[in-house]
Structures are given as structure tokens and as C-alpha cells.
Amino acid sequence: MGRLDGKVAVITGATSGIGLRTAEIFVAEGAKIVIAGRRAPEGEALAKKLGGNCIFRQTDVTVEEQMGALIGLAVEKFGRIDCLFNNAGGPAQTGGIEGLEVARFDAAMATLVRSVMLGMKHAAPHMRRQGFGSIINNGSIAGRLAGFSLVASSNSRVNWWMLGAMKSATRTQTRSPRRRVAM
Numbered sequence: 441m442g443r444l445d446g447k448v449a450v451i452t453g454a455t456s457g458i459g460l461r462t463a464e465i466f467v468a469e470g471a472k473i474v475i476a477g478r479r480a481p482e483g484e485a486l487a488k489k490l491g492g493n494c495i496f497r498q499t500d501v502t503v504e505e506q507m508g509a510l511i512g513l514a515v516e517k518f519g520r521i522d523c524l525f526n527n528a529g530g531p532a533q534t535g536g537i538e539g540l541e542v543a544r545f546d547a548a549m550a551t552l553v554r555s556v557m558l559g560m561k562h563a564a565p566h567m568r569r570q571g572f573g574s575i576i577n578n579g580s581i582a583g584r585l586a587g588f589s590l591v592a593s594s595n596s597r598v599n600w601w602m603l604g605a606m607k608s609a610t611r612t613q614t615r616s617p618r619r620r621v622a623m
Contacts, residue, residue, distance in 0.1 A: 441470070442468065442469035442470030442471075443469045443470070444466055444469040444470045444471035445469070445470035445471075446470065446471075446472075447466075447470070447471045447472070447522040447523060448471065448472050448473070448474075448514055448518040448519070448520050448521050448522050448523070449466050449471050449472075449473045449474075449514075449521070449522060449523035449524070449525060450473070450474045450475075450476070450510060450511060450514050450521060450523070450524050450525070450559075450563070451463050451466070451473055451474075451475050451476065451525045451527060452476045452477070452499070452501050452510075452525065452526055452527050452528040452555065452559065453476070453477060453501075453527035453528035453529055453578075454475035454476060454477050454483065454486065454496075454527070455475075455477030455478070455479045455482035455483045455486065456477075456479075456482065458527055458578065459475070459477070459525070459527040459528070460486060462525060462527065463475050463486060463490065463494065464490065467490045467491070467493050467494055471493065471522075471523075472493045472494075472517075472518045473490075473493065473494050473495070474494075474495045474496075474497060474510065474513050474514040474517070474518075475487065475494060475495070475496050475497075476496075476497055476498070476499035476501065476510050476528070477496075477498070477499065477528075478498065478499070478500060479498075480496075480498045483496035483497075483498060484496050495513065495517060497509070497510055497513055501528040501551065501555035501558065501559070502547075502550035502551055502554055502555055502558075504558050504561075507555065507558040507559055507561075507562055508558075508562045510562075511524070511559070511562040511563050511566065512562075515566055520566065520570055521563055521566050521567065521570075521573060522567075522570075522572065522573055522574065523573065523574045523575075523576065524559050524560070524563040524573075524574075524575045524576070525576045525578065526555065526556045526559045526560070526575070526576065526577045526578060527576075527578040528551060528555050529551060529552060529578070530548065530551050530552070532548055533545070533548070556577050559575070559577075560575055560577075563575060
């Protein structure tokens with residue numbers, strides 16, 4: 441008996457890193473999962489490795505229709521959704537504010553903030569109908585500590601203020617709706 445026997449989860453950003461390891465653990469603990477990522481070869485390989493309790497769907501988490509379809513796939517195939525793990529992410533642009541490209545800023549905001557909102561938007565109605573469910577929004581320490589940086593060299597610095605602002609937004613959008621969605 442695993443701790444997640446019979447549970448159904450959707451995991452974004454599952455083709456590498458934390459998302460990949462989370463997928464492995466969830467299946468090992470008995471969950472049925474739908475995993476999402478941009479990289480189809482990695483996602484398909486992981487689904488094959490994890491077996492029949494894992495389905496991969498290539499997803500751009502910044503596109504509402506794709507996020508809705510991802511959540512819908514879990515409900516269609518497994519009958520419900522017990523957990524959404526919003527884990528998709530990506531690197532921030534390096535350099536200072538003066539060299540920041542607005543298009544890259546917008547892309548980062550879409551991945552790190554809008555995708556979280558989209559996941560919650562589409563999972564919450566199912567969870568409310570079920571009377572249960574958990575939404576986990578993953579973020580980095582940059583959302584809690586201004587100026588936090590693992591980068592020692594000023595030549596390769598990352599726009600940590602930008603990453604911190606985005607992760608702070610994720611924290612806020614996690615806390616605000618939970619009072620309204622609570623069952």
C-alpha cells in the first residue's frame with residue numbers, strides 16, 4: 441500500500457528535474473498521473489518507464505486551451521483529479537535591467553505566473569465538485585528573499601529581481617484563491 445494509492449495527479453514540468461522525480465515518486469506510491477512538458481521525447485520516455493499509471497501530454501502551460509485539455513485528460517482517463525502540481529518553469533534572462541528584453545520578460549511571466557493561474561482555474565472546478573483536492577504551486581526561494589542569488593560572478597548574473605517578483609506573484613496567487621476554493 442502506497443501513500444497515494446488510488447489518487448490522481450497532474451504534474452507540469454515533468455520532463456526533467458523536480459517534476460520528473462515527483463512523477464517517479466507519485467507512481468511508486470500508487471498514484472495515477474498525467475504528466476506535462478514541452479519536450480515530447482523526454483515525456484514519452486518517462487511515461488513508458490513509469491507504465492500504465494502514467495500518461496504524457498505535450499503541453500505549453502502558457503496556453504489556456506492546452507492547460508484545460510491537460511486537466512480534462514486526467515478527469516477523462518482516471519475519473520477525477522486529486523492533486524495538481526504546478527511545477528513548470530524556466531530560466532530567467534541574464535544581465536541587468538537595462539538589457540532586459542520585454543518579449544523574454546513576457547515569456548517568463550507567462551511560464552512562471554500565468555501557467556499557475558491557468559492550472560488552478562481549470563483544476564479547481566473539478567476539485568470543488570469532488571469536495572476535495574490539493575493544488576501545489578512550486579516556486580523558488582527567489583520569491584521569498586530579495587536579491588537571492590546562487591550566481592557568484594557579476595558577469596553571469598541573473599535578473600533575480602525579476603525571478604523574485606514572479607515567484608512572489610505565484611505565492612500571492614496561491615494564497616488568495618485558497619480561501620474561496622476551500623471545500
